[in-house]
Amino acid sequence: MLSRRELLATASLWSLAGSLAGSLAGSLAVARPAVAAPRSVSVGSLPFGTVSWEAAVIKARGLDAANGFSLDVVKLAGNDAARIAFMGGQVDTIVGDLLWAARLGNDGRPVRFMPYSTTEGSLMVAAGSGIASLKDLAGKRLGVAGGPLDKNWLLLKAQARDVAGIDLESVANVAFGAPPLLALKLEQGELDAGLLYWTYCARLEPKGFRRLIGADEIMRGFGATGSIALIGYLFDAGTVKAKPEAIAGFARASKAAKALLATDPSAWEIVRPLMSAEDAPTFEALKRDFLAGIPQRALDTERSDGERLYGVLARLGGERLVGAGKTLPAGLYFDGTA
Structure with missing residues (x-):
């Protein structure tokens, strides 16, 4: 049994890992990201993360080829590794936090945010x-x-x-x-x-x-008018500019994969081996919440609610949470078009 002191010690290590990742990411921010071949898109995937579910459907159903690009899935150890890989240009995109994306933009590293889930x-x-x-x-x-x-x-x-x-x-x-x-x-x-x-x-x-x-x-x-997508696919602005057609194809494939998962039960046969769902009730609960989180709202509505919540969190967490920015950076939200 872990005491509260031991739990807090675990938390300290968790926080230390995040701090180290932030320092490493900051040192990489000055480097230009490595841009892969124009027709390929590399996505960072975490163990048991839902990105692997969507990527598996894209590959199994040929949605990448159908949309003019090749999807490369890069397995990463955790959130800190994902941020470092993204900042260093080892992957074209990861699923990341809206606040972190906004902080990067406000600090001079323009990032595009494409809503991924509202759950x-x-x-x-x-x-x-x-x-x-x-x-x-x-x-x-x-x-x-x-x-x-x-x-x-x-x-x-x-x-x-x-x-x-x-x-x-x-x-x-x-x-x-x-x-x-x-x-x-x-x-x-x-x-x-x-x-x-x-x-x-x-x-x-x-x-x-x-x-x-x-x-x-x-x-x-706190004033949100609907379910907000606080996590999304992040793309470096330079990557979007370097291969717009491939990124647009990825966006279409992502939406198509979500649509299949929402309408075609056989698509879940591709995903289930990746879910570590030990029984049917667990599988159904994971499936239900994933589908409930598929973004449905227009980007201008997302941004309006995102601005509102950003203001609340800036007040609650201050500069340690959101950085020096007072609002979401211009051009943050991305509709996935070339």
Whole structure:
């Protein structure tokens, strides 16, 4: 059993890894990205990440060739490795965070953001838990995936203050850490609640856990008019300029793969071996949440809500979270056209 001190130690290592990645990425930012062959697009894929699901459908159904490019999938160890590979030009695109993309743009590294998913994390509790509202978290053991500047954590804290009138950092026993560790500790009863990323939430549901509140619900509470895509495919502006037809083809193939997954059950036969879904309920929960996150809104609506949420997070997290920029950079959102 891990004590709270051990959980916090794990979180410190997690944060240190992120800091090291940020330093390395900063040192690479001055280098021009390596541009692959004009008809190829390389995408960074994380272990068990949903990018591998979409990429598998694109390759299996020949959607890359049909759209005039060749897709190369580069396996990466984690989010830090993905950011470093993207910054160094080892891959053309990764799925990344809107705030990070905005920060790069505001710091002089123009990046294009193409919405990938609106599905976000949730606050999970056991089905039989007596926790029925945010106010009930007082005195409870709360695990938070990521670190103190995680956007979902900042929004949850603000929601608890505004709606429940409590300061979660003061009234709850908070432990930050890696999502797999926190999910395990929640299952083992060593945590009373966990703020986790969506894939972990989906895996916990068949095991008898429920969502107390989702990030999407919180964002609507701060003025969002709909479900916001806070993660998207990131492209360096130089890459888009160097091979516009291939990038446009990739965008079309991505949308076509999502459409197949939404309408053709046989497409999930391609994906299921990649999902590590140990049973049918887990598979169905992952499938449901993936499909629910397919972006549907116009880019101008996305940007409007993105600006609104950016302002909230800039106020909550300050320069440590968003950098020196006061707004989303011009030209950030990308519709995928050549």
